Amino acid sequence: MTKILVVAESALRELLRRRSVLVILLLLPLAFYLSRRGDHLGQSIRFVCLGLGWALSTAALFAGSAARGIEPRLRLSGYRSAHLVFGRLLALWTVGVLLSVPYFVLIVVDQHDVRYGAIALIMALTVVVAAPFGLLLSAVLPRELEGTLVLLTVVGLQMVMDPADGVTRALPFWFSREIGTYAIDHTDGGYLTRGLTQGIAFAAVLTLLVAVAAAVRLRQRRHLRFA
Amino acid sequence: MLVGAGRGLSRRTARRDGRAKAAALDWSPPAGTQARHLSGGTRQKLNLVLAGLGEPDVLLLDEPYQGFDRGTYLDFWHEVWRWRDAGKAIVVVTHLLNQLDRVDIVLDLTASRERVA
Numbered sequence: 001m002t003k004i005l006v007v008a009e010s011a012l013r014e015l016l017r018r019r020s021v022l023v024i025l026l027l028l029p030l031a032f033y034l035s036r037r038g039d040h041l042g043q044s045i046r047f048v049c050l051g052l053g054w055a056l057s058t059a060a061l062f063a064g065s066a067a068r069g070i071e072p073r074l075r076l077s078g079y080r081s082a083h084l085v086f087g088r089l090l091a092l093w094t095v096g097v098l099l100s101v102p103y104f105v106l107i108v109v110d111q112h113d114v115r116y117g118a119i120a121l122i123m124a125l126t127v128v129v130a131a132p133f134g135l136l137l138s139a140v141l142p143r144e145l146e147g148t149l150v151l152l153t154v155v156g157l158q159m160v161m162d163p164a165d166g167v168t169r170a171l172p173f174w175f176s177r178e179i180g181t182y183a184i185d186h187t188d189g190g191y192l193t194r195g196l197t198q199g200i201a202f203a204a205v206l207t208l209l210v211a212v213a214a215a216v217r218l219r220q221r222r223h224l225r226f227a
Numbered sequence: 228m229l230v231g232a233g234r235g236l237s238r239r240t241a242r243r244d245g246r247a248k249a250a251a252l253d254w255s256p257p258a259g260t261q262a263r264h265l266s267g268g269t270r271q272k273l274n275l276v277l278a279g280l281g282e283p284d285v286l287l288l289d290e291p292y293q294g295f296d297r298g299t300y301l302d303f304w305h306e307v308w309r310w311r312d313a314g315k316a317i318v319v320v321t322h323l324l325n326q327l328d329r330v331d332i333v334l335d336l337t338a339s340r341e342r343v344a
Contacts, residue, residue: 006232017261078233078281 003079007087008094011063015095021059025095028055029103041111042184047159048103049122049176053130054155056096060134061147063088068142071218081214089131089207096127118183118192122176125199132206133172139213172206175199234281241280248276252302268294275303279310286310289320304329 016022032051036044071084100123107119137147154171161168163177178195181187231241249256252272262273271294278286288307292300304326307317311331319330327333 003232006229010229073277074229074233077230077277078235083233 003083004087004090007074007079007084008090011067011088011091012094014066015059015063015091021062025055025059026099026102029099033103033106037110042114042180045107045111045114045119045184046177046180048107049119049126049180050155050158050173052096052100052103052123053126053133053173053176054151055099056092056127056130057134057137057151057155058148059095060092060131061138061151062134062144063092064135064138065142065144065147068138071214075218081218082211084218085135085211085214088135089210092131092134093127096131100124100127115183115186118179121196122179122183125175125179125196125203126173128203129172129175129199129206132203132210135210136206136213139210139217169198172202175202230277231280234283236281244280245276248279248306249273251306252276252299254299266294268296268299271295272299275306279306282313282315284315286315286317287320288317290322291319292323 029048029051032054033044033048036047067084067088074084075081104116104120104123107114108116134147134151137150138144141147141150155173158168158171158173158177161171163174163181168174168177175195175198178191178198182189182191182195228238228241231238231245236244246256249272252275254269254272254276256273262270265273271291275288275291278288278291292303295303307319308329310317
């Protein structure tokens with residue numbers, strides 16, 4: 001556990017050192033929120049949650065790419081791949097919570113007649129899903145530009161596709177639209193259950209895939225072969 | 228601290244050992260400096276300090292003196308000999324042949340054809 005905490009602390013230090021990136025991360029969901037603030041209050045909540053997911057996934061993508069060089073060395077220094085993955089995830093989840101709290105307060109102050117508990121749940125699930133999603137992209141697509149383009153595509157599709165369409169369930173942030181409907185339009189609990197199930201499933205699968213990808217990439221290789 | 232924790236060292240021990248190893252290479256790391264801002268030679272010193280943290284039994288060093296000035300180069304070999312006397316196995320990959328009389332085993336990796344030429 002100590003090793004996970006040390007990795008998390010180092011990853012947090014690295015993120016906090018990039019102040020301009022942090023400012024952009026903090027403002028990106030606000031831009032999403034304000035884009036629909038004028039015409040449809042409920043839609044602005046859905047958009048801000050997607051903005052949070054996008055911001056955190058991007059941060060995770062860049063953090064994962066930046067760590068690729070040092071991770072083999074840390075692996076040789078006594079860390080297991082799980083220490084590195086969960087330490088980094090812990091740091092990103094912490095950043096995600098810190099990013100989400102101001103927006104939750106904003107919604108509480110600015111919006112009425114919505115289910116605040118459900119909105120908090122969307123934000124929590126968004127944070128839990130976005131971090132491994134970004135790390136997985138960094139594991140699969142080593143070049144940051146490619147990963148950013150995939151993120152752009154996923155979030156763009158998430159915004160424009162009809163959430164009722166079955167295909168959209170394959171998108172990682174579908175739950176935010178579903179639980180959002182429950183929270184904003186006061187629909188029945190079926191929306192909540194479906195969204196919660198999809199969100200938890202995506203979080204579990206993405207986290208598992210990130211752990212497996214790191215374990216494969218950082219496995220110990222047998223260099224010397226004696227006949 | 229990050230590398231030290233991986234090798235089971237406490238923060239205090241990692242910091243103390245790191246500073247001692249840096250001092251042996253005539254380097255006093257200023258607080259708050261990021262590795263990417265160090266010069267090539269100082270970055271190599273940092274590499275050596277990190278490699279030695281936690282007193283590993285085996286060290287594999289591939290031309291670890293790139294960018295060192297003459298004084299630091301000699302300090303480095305003194306460290307190598309100190310580690311050897313402490314019972315560690317150290318493999319140094321080098322193209323510089325002026326210290327070969329002070330090592331235990333020399334493996335010449337030159338291909339036989341080139342050696343004849």
